[in-house]
Amino acid sequence: AVLTACRNTLTSINLSGCDGVEPWLLLEDSAFPCPALKVARFCDWYSISDTFVESLVSSCSDLCELDISFKLVPTSTISKHALCVIASACRHLTTLNLSFLEAVDDAVLVNLVHRNPCIRDLRISTCMRITDLSLEAIAETLWSLRVLNIHGCDLCTDTGLAAIVGRCRYLVELDTAFLHL
Numbered sequence: 001a002v003l004t005a006c007r008n009t010l011t012s013i014n015l016s017g018c019d020g021v022e023p024w025l026l027l028e029d030s031a032f033p034c035p036a037l038k039v040a041r042f043c044d045w046y047s048i049s050d051t052f053v054e055s056l057v058s059s060c061s062d063l064c065e066l067d068i069s070f071k072l073v074p075t076s077t078i079s080k081h082a083l084c085v086i087a088s089a090c091r092h093l094t095t096l097n098l099s100f101l102e103a104v105d106d107a108v109l110v111n112l113v114h115r116n117p118c119i120r121d122l123r124i125s126t127c128m129r130i131t132d133l134s135l136e137a138i139a140e141t142l143w144s145l146r147v148l149n150i151h152g153c154d155l156c157t158d159t160g161l162a163a164i165v166g167r168c169r170y171l172v173e174l175d176t177a178f179l180h181l
Contacts, residue, residue, distance in 0.1 A: 012039035016067070019046050034060055041067040043097065046075075050082040057089040064092050069099035069123065076102045087112045097123040099149065105129035110137040117141050125151035125175065135160030139167040149175040157181065 013034075015021055037060040042048050048068060057063060066086065068078060080103045087108075093116040098104050104127040113119065113134075119142050124130055130153040138145065139160075145168045150156055158181045164171070 007034045009036055010034045011036050012041075013037065014039075014041040015045050016041050016043035017045065021045075021047065035062070038062060039065040041065070043067045043069050044071055046077065048077055050079050053078060053082040054085045057086050061089065062092055063090050065095040066090065066093060067095075067097040069097040069101065071100065075100060079103050080105070080108055083108045084111060087115045090116060092116075092118065094118050095121040097121075098127060099123050099125040101127060102129075106131055106133040106137075109134040113137050113141045118144065120144050120170075121147040123147070123149040124153065125149045127153055129155070131155040132157055132160030132163070136163045139163035142168065144170055146170050147173040149173075150179065151175045151177045152179075154178075154180060 040056060040060070040063060045068075053068060057066070070077075078101050083098070083101075083103055096112070096116070096119055104124060106129065109124065109127075109130060110133065113122075114137065122138065122142065122145065124134075130150065132155075135150070135156055138148070140163075145164075148164060148168070148171065156176075156179055161176065161179075161181065164174070
């Protein structure tokens, strides 16, 4: 597998937009775990699957940054189950991008933020099932949040936004574009 030779030293991987790379090329011969891996970026990687995400996060427990977002169209490539595995396996996340994932809803997001209170950069734009319940959980749990992108999360209202602004004192970037406030 591609990662076999460097799996003990690899700290960052970025396969964003690499549609020609199939997940099995990385996973065969037990390429994971990569114990030193801290950053994993797979934005717009249409080959990504639940199996890959689960294998990655289950064997890379010190992951700090994870990007499995999509930018062009909402996708159902990743299921709620895989997102729950992320919540339970990743305890050191500081940066998380789940933008355009259809499986992200209040139950998933509340679970993720409660299990990862150190998240400082959270991007969930165009996650159409997010409501004020998620924003309130974010405000209560992510006290060190610096970046929040809820661009296009149509079910969020000024009530949830008020909770964020009132409690997230370190916030320096807030994207609320296309919210119907």
